Amino acid sequence: MGTALKNLDLNYVFLALVLGLIFLVLFEITRIHVSRGRTPPGPRPFPFLGTLPYFIKDPVGSARSIRQYGEMATEYLGRQPAIILNTVQITKEALVQEASTFSGRPTLPLIDWITNGLGIIMVTFGDSWRQQKRFAVNTFRYFGLGRKSVEERVLEEGRYLVGEMLKDEGVDVFPRHVIENAVSNIICSIVFGDRFEYDNKHFAHLLKILYENFTLAGSPVGQILNLVPFIKHFPGPHQKILQNSRELLGFIRKKIKEHRKTLDPENPRDFIDAYLLEIEKQHFHEDSTFHEENMVMSTSDLFLAGTNTTTTTIRWGLIFLTENPEVQERCHEEIVQVLGYDRLPSMDDRDKLPYTYATVHEIQRCANVVPFGVVHATTQPTKLRGYDIPKGTMIMTNLTAIFSDEKHWKSPDTFNPENFLDENGHFYKPEAFIAFSVGPRACLGETLARTELFLYIVSLLQRIHFSWPVNSQRPDMDGIMGAVRFPHPFKITCRSRDAKD
Template sequence: MQLLGAPSVWATTLLGLAITVLALVAVWVKNRRGANYPPGPFPLPLIGNILHLDFNNFPDSLSKLRTKYGDIFSIDIFFEKTIVLNGYDAIKEALVTKSEDTSDRPSIPMFEHVGFHNGIAFNRYGHQWKEQRRFALYTLRNFGMGKKSIEDRVREEASYLCSAFQDEEGQPFDPYILLNNAVSNVICSIIFGDRFDYTDASFQRMIHLLRESFELASKPITQFYKLFPWLMNVPGPHQKHFQVIRTYLGFLEGIIQKHKDTWDPSIRRDFIDAFFEEMEKNKDNPNSTFSEKTLLYITADLFVAGTDTTSNTLRWSLLMMLHNPHIQEKVHKEIDRVIGRDRLPTIEDRSNMPYTNAVIHEVQRYGNILPMALLHMTYRDTNIQGFEIPKGATIIPNLTSVLKDGTIWKKPHQFYPEHFLDSDGKFVKQEAFIPFSAGRRICVGEQLARMDLFIFFTALLQRFEFYVPDKQPLPRHDPLFMFNFSPHPFQICLQVR
């Protein structure tokens, strides 16, 4: 009997010894970071701190850990050393004051698998990123970003959008597709030199693909790609995400090919033509970063950046008008007093419309579209608020900790436009208002987004009164986490004013 039991005893002893060794190794790894490494929960071997994280609501997990470990803390996501920054001071120091130190991007196998590391958003910090971001900013400005020429396009598109809303004839409808189509058309006019009709089936298909891509990107399986990259080559239902992205890229490749077939070097129609010019200028430069592959992924980045966040914010704005009819009424009154109902709003009207401007800013603060911005990575060793952060550490700027900070905002978890108004009703800029992130990686299209939001929102509220369909409860106003924060699907009714 003793001999029969011996293997079991030995197996138990060996298992206990193995666990002890792994625990000691984990402690050693953690301690070797240095005494000034940010605190955080103890990481388990192999999986790190993933048991502390809810991948269905990742931002909420970070907020809970902050209450225990402070404004700067560390977590391990599998083998990845990650630093979470909370509060305006910590985020400003990291992304603005020490932007050179924190402007790199971590490896994201899911995006690298389909080539997005060749664009701007997910490219590593270096020569290619600097050259392409500089070119993108310069070219977007040349095509009117922040200028009167693009404002005219936005106003024209706002007119199309209002007509499409009115065609719903007061029946309940989901505004998602129409808002996406309208906002997309503004960036399309710059990149592609044209807009798409709201009935264009192929374009609507692409908008659906983008939405599906965000949904699939938030699935738990994506968190395992970094630990098990071979999963991306294994057949299975998870391959649907890559199929969706490739279909989206195929749509863009078709547009780029049409431009290539009709390109005339003497005529610059749009961003794609400008990129072809740079390719031609640099064709003999072996170090040039201008190629058709780069063009494809930069186009993909700009299209997503110029569509999703702005259209999402507009959805939040309509949702907030449903929940706050008294605020909608105040916006109506200001529009009638400043603009009237006979002309479309212009960006110049904004300075005379403090309440409407405050409402739009509060929508961005409350909606908190990108609660964690995009991940950063330290380009070199740095020190943030006394903590030593090594080169190669992933940085999560927790924008929620700023946009919902109770020490900054009077009612952080309520929709309260007065956050941006003084006692005289004048608009007040808030330094902690950072929905576009900050520093060198700040959103390329911030100026365009601000213009889109003001003109589209004001044009819609100028023309319509929005209300909840009969016999339906108020739609949910808690966020849906799909790589970003978006409203749950909802329907609206409208009445022409």
Template sequence: MLTITQAFVVLIIFLLIVEFFKLQKARKQFPPGPAPLPLLGNLVHLKFQFHRDLLMELAKTHGNIYTLWFGWAPVIILNGYQAVKDGMTTHPEDVSGRMVSPFFRAMAKGKGIILASGRSWKQQRRFGIMTLRCLGMGKKGLEYRVQEEASHLVDFFVNLKGRPVDPSFPLFHSISNVICALVFGYHFSDEDKTFHELISATETLFRFAGSFVHQLYEIFPWLVCRLPGPHKKALSCYDVLSSFARKEIRRHVERGIPDEPQDFIDFYLAEMEKSKDGAKPKYDEDNLVYVINDLFLGGSETSSTTLYWGLLYMVVNPDIQEKVQKELDAVLGPSQLICYEDRRKLPYTNAVVHEIQRFSNIVFVGMPRMCVRDTTLLGFPVKKGTIIMPNIASVLYDPEQWETPRQFNPGHFLDKEGNFIPREAFLPFSAGHRVCLGEHLARTELFIFFANLLRAFTFRLPEGVTKINTEPIFGGTLQPHPYSVCAIPR
């Protein structure tokens, strides 16, 4: 006779075997991939981390469209330029949904822009694009804000007089002040206590995203959400951002909506007033809070992290830094205001900025999409509700598209005569209907900030420092290891 413990063990083994065969049957409906295990799916194959190189390695065995399982959830991975481009743009409407995973559902409730889907996403995104254009995106008005912040950043480094500094905070402060001016109508000083709280909350959120505990939360939300851990802190940090957004909304409401809206919140509140008599208002305070969070997070973290990598690459490649400076000196006057349009006269500088984006590849895997209807993906039938994940790293490092994909090489964007050439495989902002709505702002910021810094300073390692770590820290974005530089006035 079996004891109760032995019977329980036999039952568990039996259930696991049943689950295994159920998974083997289910996986036949999807593109091929490594065989999943009960409960864990393919986490063992991924070594319990979502690493860009592992995803590319799996594609060598299973092809450029394959399936990974996270518990019982299948995720179709697109690998390489052709697969990502075709998958995201052949039927862009079909794959325009957003997978609202358990953690992100707990965080943003499926509202806002980045983590929303369906009709609500379309409305909020359309309104966001139109309003940012009204506030100057793509025009000289917004470019002036970028130039102003770039000038403040140059002044910050001038005041250091060549002393070593970790540039992470000043870069984040200056970049985020551009989006803050658009959304809130004012800038933060670098000593503002509230601003430091927002930065700390942002850093915690991005560190948590993609971590092992984050992955566990997505697979076992019913268990992990009841346990203490870093997920609790991450959610509380998002609440810090939401609380600040609500305070700003109240401040705007108390001030009253001006006849001519001055910032994003003004425009949104005016739209709320227009639609309040509808059967189901399209615009409400909750959506506004989450849209503000999306704009602040998306408009601060990505561009500042890219510039953080950019200064690192200039220190590691002083010859490239010198070539940029020679071109800037030859084309621009020492006090001339640098405009985004100047990129056409500065092909090498423009190529270096593009290569910084390509090589740093800070959003190494694109945000997951979801099929909103039955469709066909690279010849495979895919059902509504299936999760699609474009591996952006595999596009930016595709050996069929880039001559030296694993080297920092501005020549990727230059022809034999030294003219700038755009590349189709340059997709750091993703592709299809979910392409980043702040792409133009980010391009403008990166070029103007980078050109201003390189014209004013030569960046070097502090005295006595001979090595610097160029490997990324994995999280919501790929961050450099903290480092210090000396900005030597030219």
């Protein structure tokens, strides 16, 4: 009798669980139906998972297909709707004309886990962000950003880069590390006051874990953690993100400790020195956000932002230039006609190198390294094109759609520098080219990135011919979608050019 009652109780428990689950699913379906009636159109979400399964299955295809729903669309990241801006016009309307409303950052468990709400890039829109951004911009200007001094640093590093790539002339090589090191050395010289040799194993390891974190953050691992944040307390591949972040922050803390010992208040050497002095200066201000933990995270933000996207763009550039040898040759001929083989380029040469300058921009357009931009959030309830948008709603810019909009590009779906040339062969920039975003939260390092991209690419094309290894397989042009769209690892063959060529 007791066993029968026990089995009956278990049956009731099981039935209650099944009915409860059915109720939850029906409730979620009803909630989705109501929510979809209030938001712009978009793909049908799954209960609890939203549209993440579509993105995980085909991230690049997902970015391309969302524009079919019109200038505004809705994706669901789990249960949370995200508004996708598919045209440059509505992007500027939101991020520029209504900047204060659309300049927030959403609460993302993965980002909060590794930043503790500090830094510059992903911090919420408010006093801390304003103070940290203003200080970073002013400090960068003080140390030469936008002036000849940074240009000279890039040119000097460009010589190292060319020499390093020609070390194994004629041999098939993976170019990622040398490009990554060259790009990172510029931000390192500004932030840490030093550069790192290409054979520095510890720095190579830091660049490796930086790459890993960008890959993991946008992968299913990162997406699932944002969806189910309590898994951060359990073992799993997501723990690698935190481990890598702690290692990188440990490196920065060590640099800060070294700077503190040798600090000369009359002669600040770099960003860290300037920040240490600012902490002392702001010490008695109650509203100050300058303290050591914010310094660590802001330094990390600058290091990450100043390394990854520019490196990735140049790597994509080598792919496009090698896939389009006629473009590569035309750029080389234009460069040699203006500079010869020995004179180093400068930013003043842009007008004299219109085709090459157009090619640099076309690389950025086709590389499209951050297809949905850096995510924004609304800071207050608002309206956009008749839709009510609650406070805290995620806002994304669909650069994939904008960079292939037939209204703005002569050849939207192919690599063609003519997209940035007028009928007279002069460079011009279409309105839809917003690779660095727009509005108050546009890329902080835009000036530095533009300088590096132009000078590095010109330096490489001036001295090196790039080709695919014999019988090599071409890389998949969809790339690897993480927090950044990376190219698949590829080998390339470098051969020196000289006047005899």
